[in-house]
Amino acid sequence: MRKQLSIILMCAIITTNVAYAQQFIKNSKEVIMVNNSQQEVQRLVAQSYYEKIDSGNFNDDSYYDLFTEDVKVFYPKFGFAEGKAGVKKFGEPVRKLFNNLTFELDKFNFIVTDNTVVVEGVEKGAIHRGVAFPDNKVSFGKFCTVFEFEGNRIKRMYCYVDPDHAGVDKEVVSLLKTDYEHDSTSLQEKQRKDAKAYFRKVDAREFDSGYYNLFTEDVELYFPKFGYSKGKEGIKQFGVAMSDFLQGLTHDIENFNYVVSNNTVVVEGTEKGVTIDGKSWPDNVTAFGKFCNVFEFEGDLIKRIHIYVDPDVASEDIIRMTRLNNSYANNKTDKQHRINRKLRLL
Template identity: 35%
Template sequence: MENKNLITVQSYYKFINEGCANSEKYYQLFSDDVEIFYPKFGFGKGREGLQKFGQKIIQLIDYLEFDLEKFNYIENKEFVIVEGHEKGITNTGIKFPNNTDSFGKFCSVFQLENNKIKRMHCYVDPDFASQDIERLRILNTLPIEDKTSQTKKIVDEFYDIQFGRRKGNLIDLFADKVDWDLPGNKNKFSWVGKRETKEEVQAFFYELSKNIESEKFEIDFITVNGENATVVGSLVSKILPYNKSFSTTFVVILKVVDEKIVKYHFLEDSYKLNEEMR
């Protein structure tokens, strides 16, 4: 037997995803005296409250989407509780969540009567893209020296594995979502460019092994401050498709969160590489 209350709640999120949150079919999901609550907004009542809330959200967010396939529902006779995930773009152009200090998780409690929503209380951080720096600093209580120690541990482990000083898989050190960049001419060099996932990083190492033979890789120094690290060095690589050696200095910029690498930017003389490989 289908649960009509659940269908109503699912329709609420579906209409938002479809951009219909100001349509008549959207408002028909609610009772005339519906009560809504949202952090920082407070309480709203009836259609007027729904419209006022919608106007406020539009001022904060240009695009919002719910991952409906991954919702969890808890139901009883008159309540539907939703645990879910949302993503979008703020009105300042920032994509959220970034999965380092914003995660897109929320929980909403719906109370229904005659298959209409009479009460909707949403519990979520309204700082969608985690731009509330001061409160984040207070709540994120891990001391800077502890973060530095964690970052150094992961960076050292990365290079210990790379140089064969310890066993392990480099890909295991990366978060599921990664800000990865190795600038260069992607039309000529398949291993360069931006990547966003652990799987894409793994593909990088595969492409690199097929196309490059390392002749020298030396680190001059590593600096670490909190979650951030910088590695400076030089390398010589044989570019196999061209059968030529390429030498350059390099800088690697890393960020480590919860003992996983979430940012990896490798900066070398990509112009020189492009000019010499002909």
């Protein structure tokens, strides 16, 4: 009798545990489905932003409704803006900068995690002077935008791109054309540490075996004006080009913003330095030192590094500064006024 009672009690316990486990699995799946659904909505909102610009429909309520009331915006040369009024303020100089602008929407790379959507893509069009871009020699149309969401609305939109879209800044073109810590943490954490090690090596100018061993043999690199390179030899060529361009470069590593998803690590940050002719930057008026790097990994090695930044680090590009930054335009010297008058005659 006791044996039968023990068997009955054991069956009851097993049945209860199975029911609990099934309910837990069901609840977990529901949470995952809700999270995935929210992320998909946020991805579609980010996509909608570009669709509206493509169609020219970016000055009505449906466009501004994509953003929160306190949204923060960043764009090279333009700088920072806040709120829907800031979004409108950003749109005005952009209209002056381009005759037309379209995006290769079907080729976008979306990196989605939590409440962040990172978009890598290619844009094309013609600047205000009628020059078409990209030419895929010095202008490549590459951009990266980081969207942060509050619910289904954009609360932060930081755009990383070379604002000299058509590659008409000849001086910069001519200049640019010529430690891994192993531990038992997750692969994503190792990848994030590798990305951080890359910046530490660059800042210390330690281009040694430890630096090159961060990359796969067929690593792909992209940098505005420089273009694309393949392999560790391409990484070396890029380093030579940058040493001819800059005397010094340091990154604010401790304040980096990391977005990690699958085998991709996105790093937003700020850098400062001195150009080859002794000009320090940023000035936080027209040069802000903002950049965004997208690292793609194969295991714990970097197989793709695409760098999105304004290569005119010292803000010597008068045309785009005049069109994108009103505070710059309102504080020109007499000499700069004369330059601007000449530009209007072109």
